[in-house]
Amino acid sequence: MVLNKLSIYGNINIGVYVFANNHLALIPPNIEEKCKKVIMETLNVEVYEVKVADSSLLGILIAGNDNGILLPRIIKDEEYKFIKKTLDLNVGILHSRFTALGNIVLANNKVALVHPELEDEALSIIKDTLGVEEVVKGTIAKLPIVGSVAVLNSRGCAVHPDASEEDIKRLEELFKVNVGIATVNFGVSFLRSGIIANDHGALVGEATTGPEMMRLQTILNV
Numbered sequence: 368m369v370l371n372k373l374s375i376y377g378n379i380n381i382g383v384y385v386f387a388n389n390h391l392a393l394i395p396p397n398i399e400e401k402c403k404k405v406i407m408e409t410l411n412v413e414v415y416e417v418k419v420a421d422s423s424l425l426g427i428l429i430a431g432n433d434n435g436i437l438l439p440r441i442i443k444d445e446e447y448k449f450i451k452k453t454l455d456l457n458v459g460i461l462h463s464r465f466t467a468l469g470n471i472v473l474a475n476n477k478v479a480l481v482h483p484e485l486e487d488e489a490l491s492i493i494k495d496t497l498g499v500e501e502v503v504k505g506t507i508a509k510l511p512i513v514g515s516v517a518v519l520n521s522r523g524c525a526v527h528p529d530a531s532e533e534d535i536k537r538l539e540e541l542f543k544v545n546v547g548i549a550t551v552n553f554g555v556s557f558l559r560s561g562i563i564a565n566d567h568g569a570l571v572g573e574a575t576t577g578p579e580m581m582r583l584q585t586i587l588n589v
Contacts, residue, residue, distance in 0.1 A: 368567060368568055368588070368589045369409055369567075369568040369569075369589065370409075370568060370569045370570075370571065370580055370583065370584050370589050371405060371409045371568070371569075371570055371571075372570070372571055372572070372573050372575060372580075373402060373405055373406070373409075373563075373570045373571070373572070373573065374402075374572065374573045375398060375402055376398075376423075379552050379561060379572030379573050379574045379575075380552070380560045380561055380572060381561060381562075381563055381570060381571075381572050382426045382518075382558075382559045382560045382561055382562050382563055382572075383424050383426045383427050383560055384398075384423055384424065384425060384426055385406065385425060385426050385563045386425050386426055386429040386430075386431060386436065386469065387406075387410055387412060387563050387564075387565050388412075388431060388432055388433045388565060389412070389433050389565045389566050389567065390412060390413070390433060390456075391412050391413050391414070391415060391454065391456075392406050392407070392410055392412045392413070392414045392415070392563070393414075393415055393417050393425050393429060393436075393450075394406065394414050394415070394416055394417075394425065395416065395417070395418060395423030395424075395425060396416045396417075396418065396423070398416075405570070406563070406570065409567070409568040409569070409570055410563070410564075410565050410567050410568050410569075410570070411565075411567035411568065412565070412567070415453060415454065417446065417449065417450055417453075418446055419438060419439065419441075419442050419446055420439065420441040420442055420443060420446070420466075421443065425469075426469050426559065426563070427467045427469045427470060428442075428466065428467060428468060428469060429468060429469055430468040430469050430471070430472035430474065430514060431456075431474065431496075431497060432474045432475055432476050432479075432497050432498075432499070433456075433476050434456060434457055434476060434496075434497050434498035434499075435456050435457030435458060435459060435496040435497050435498060436450075436454070436456065436457070436458055436459075436496070437459050437460075437461050437468050437472065437492070437493060437496055437497070438450070438458065438459065438460050438461070438468070439460070439461060439463075439465075439466035439467075439468055440460060440461065440462045440463065440466065441466050442460065447460065457495075457496045457497070457498065458496070459492050459493075459495070459496030460492075461489050461492055461493070462489070463485060463486055463489045464486070465482065465485060468514075469514050469515070469559065470512045470514045470515040470559070471485060471511070471512060471513065471514055472493065472513070472514050473507075473513045473514045473517050473519055474493075474497055474499060474519075475499075475519055475520075475521060475542055475544075476497075476498070476499070476521070477499055477500050477501070477542075477543070478499055478500065478501050478502075478503065478541055478542055479493055479494070479497055479499050479501070479502045479503070480503050480504075480505050480507075480513050480538075480541060480542075481493065481502060481503070481504055481505075481513065482504070482511045482512065482513065483504045483505060483506060483511050484511065485504065490502045503541060505537070506534075507526055507527060507530055507534050507538070508526070508527040508528075508529035508530045508531070508534060509529070510527065510529075514559060515557050515558075515559045515560065516530075516556070516557055516558060516559070517538070517558060517559070518558045518559055518562045518564050518569075518587070519542060519544070519564075520544075520564050520565055520566050520569075520587050520588075520589070521544065521566050522544060522545070522566065522587060522588040522589075523544050523545045523546070523547070523586040523587045523588050524538055524539075524542055524544050524545070524546045524547075524586070525546075525547060525548070525549040525558055525562070525582075525583055525586045525587060526538065526546055526547070526548055526549070526558070527548065527556045527557070527558065528548045528549070528550060528556055529556065530546075530548055535547075535548075545586065546586075547582070547585070547586040549579065549582045549583050549586055550579055550582075551571055551572060551575050551579055551583070552571070552572040552573075552574040552575050552579075553574045553575065553576055553579070555572075560572075561574075561575065562583070564587055564589065566589075567589075568589050569583065569584075569587055569589045571583065
């Protein structure tokens with residue numbers, strides 16, 4: 368288990384570009400080979416180059432877990448076909464007014480927490496695609512973008528510093544992991560923007576300080 372620093376396209380907001388679970392990472396095309404190697408070795412995953420709606424912002428547009436991934440309705444047909452053909456996991460399209468699915472879904476392999484205004488008809492698609500037992504609507508730190516303010520693996524969950532004690536207790540009960548507040552990239556509270564994590568390791572943006580790295584290492588147990 369390891370924690371490393373990284374920038375992608377010279378950008379410290381590495382989490383906006385990559386979706387990862389315990390088996391694979393979806394990365395945009397034309398990432399430098401050394402970046403690709405760091406992702407593969409740190410997270411112990413295979414990497415696949417994809418785009419969604421002609422965008423490289425895969426961490427924002429995709430949500431998922433080890434069982435499946437959720438794609439936004441704006442994905443192009445050829446992109447969907449490539450992903451469906453290439454990846455050995457469930458693939459679902461969420462026909463929702465929301466398209467930044469990575470920002471509104473926080474999931475492990477058992478439970479998904481989602482934006483409180485997500486359409487009810489989307490919940491069954493999330494449940495089936497991700498193979499979770501429960502899909503719950505809620506907020507973290509009074510913010511509905513639950514996927515952007517927290518980073519989760521099977522051992523811990525790092526959350527926005529404004530998360531209340533009640534938030535933390537609820538998340539611990541929901542995901543059955545230890546939860547702790549943290550920041551990334553020298554004080555950024557929207558953790559997902561600067562972190563890519565799974566059970567094997569974690570990557571953080573280059574601006575992340577030593578104390579921030581130690582805190583994240585403790586919470587996520589990487």
